[in-house]
Amino acid sequence: MISVKDIANACNVSVATVSKALNGYSDISEETKAVVKAKAAELGYIPNMSAVALKTNRTYNIGILFVDAANTGLTHEYFARVLEGIRSQAELLGYSITFITNRIGGRKITYSEYCRIRQFDGVIIACIDYSEPQVVELVNSGIPIVTIDHIFNDTISVMSDNVKGVKDLVEYLYAMGHRRIAFIHGDDSSVTRDRITSFYRTMEQLGVEICHDYVSECRYHDTAGAAKCTKKLLQLKERPTCIMYPDDITAISGANVIKSHGLNIPDDISVTGYDGIRYSVIYEPQITTLQQAGDGMGREAASCLIELIRKPKTTLKKSYVIEGKVLTGGSVSNLNATIVR
Amino acid sequence: MISVKDIANACNVSVATVSKALNGYSDISEETKAVVKAKAAELGYIPNMSAVALKTNRTYNIGILFVDAANTGLTHEYFARVLEGIRSQAELLGYSITFITNRIGGRKITYSEYCRIRQFDGVIIACIDYSEPQVVELVNSGIPIVTIDHIFNDTISVMSDNVKGVKDLVEYLYAMGHRRIAFIHGDDSSVTRDRITSFYRTMEQLGVEICHDYVSECRYHDTAGAAKCTKKLLQLKERPTCIMYPDDITAISGANVIKSHGLNIPDDISVTGYDGIRYSVIYEPQITTLQQAGDGMGREAASCLIELIRKPKTTLKKSYVIEGKVLTGGSVSNLNATIVR
DNA sequence: TAAAAATGCGAAAACGATTAAGTGACGCGA
């Protein structure tokens, strides 16, 4: 393996000169730089990152914490896309990403210990139970951190714009003539709270009254729970004209229940999801949903984190909000059109 | 940050002794070892991995190559599960995993250069176009490698048992009374070849004649292609009683086409998928499919690779084959029962 | 009892880079 020493010998300069030339120091002449760089390329020099890290305390490696209670983790398409965004942006900026776990060779350790061992320059946290003590410890460990879809006191966060997302969806439904809108929201989290707030506010702004029976809770991705909520809604004397689900998986589960009651989507009742995963598109009818920009969020998170790593002083905006967009399928009926008919 | 030096001072021994004690060398007395270890724990010592790597050339970090032409990559649930398996097993054995990319800070580099820079102890390759020159280069780079779902000349590979998978599926269909079985296979790859071979062989063993029109090709996850193939099959004078799709996504796409022709699944025609992803379960009717043991494959791959890293001499089995299992949903009719009726 | 062998530990040299401080040559103004 070629080292700076080899280049130094080949160029008849000192290793210091080689190092500085390669790193663009100003006290090396342009000619020397050119010579050194040419030689380095010729010899196929690759810097030894361990040595660099040992000396500079920078690994150009960022850790990513990506687990959750339900353990759906990566199998959730939305998070898979977030990860992909992080990866591609980090790569562009010269950083690698590696997973954070809480054990190493049989021994249980904390997340922050893991990060210290691996000497991550920074950490991105996503898709996790943010109340877990270990996560809190990590957040307070002093290492540069960006969180996704959750706001901590002192961290930079990248959020999907849940307020605008629900607003857009509701307004779309309103425009399609829907007034009796049922809202099934997820279990408690900052994401859920934003969505609930936005639902109430938007409905109020539109002057639509909310029937108390129309609002219920169902854990994300809980198909059985969604089925249950759906059945309850279908039994109401005054059925909603549309049901909004907390995500696409539950929307599909609910849609199946609706169909099994002999009802047609969207003619008898409309349905919306959230996330915009692949399955919402191939479902029959295609689910109208809010497509979250997972990829964009990942990129933003990586950019922010690396910015933070490079200049720890600069205070960045505390919270970045990434908008999604309504993906219209065939699961929502146009009630205006019906009237015209 | 606490170093061996600090421990040495605190224990009144040399750094050499501390290092040896911590690493279990035999020329250190048990008492000294105990004292040193206790002190290390007390001070919260964490080894500097960069220094270790610099000295030993081992990073305890393995790279993972996880891209493909279609760029579905991680969003494919099967691969997400494989990754999860790799991660958990690697973690158990004391290794981290980080993604391999082909650029670093703007500069395009090859996969193998990336691995050299990051000094991965080993590499797992999955979900990729194995014919790509860069991949071939990586495989031949001398670094310990395990491939998933593909066999190279000299590498260890972990394969999903596609032969047994298709065999099990076909035999299941046969047992359910199906004889006119259509087989839509994926585009060319070693996986596809195994499946095709197994299909023909099993059908032959069962003494079932294969109608030429019943076999066609469709790229994996190509919903449009699947729709097209399905339409063709439905137009045949003698329709198959069951259509086998190359994966669950195409199966669902095909099923939608079948439904839109006013046909019922499974009464009019049966359908099977492959993979056993979540969508196949919540589809109505649930798709009968072959669930691949992605998690198990990931674990096996990690175990093999780390074994290979630890003792490069030992020749392991060249290829590990992990069985999946038939996941029966409601998409396949029991023709025997129909007759009894 | 003396020699040989085993035991337990330490000194010091790496590993491959970065970087503060130092050095010599040169030009320039006074």
Place this chain on the structure above:
DNA sequence: TCGCGTCACTTAATCGTTTTCGCATTTTTA
């Protein structure tokens, strides 16, 4: 001519480990 500042480079220390070799002791063997 002297002094000073620049420029371009070198020297050498350093990061935190591992590991070879050597050196005392102590124990075993002859």
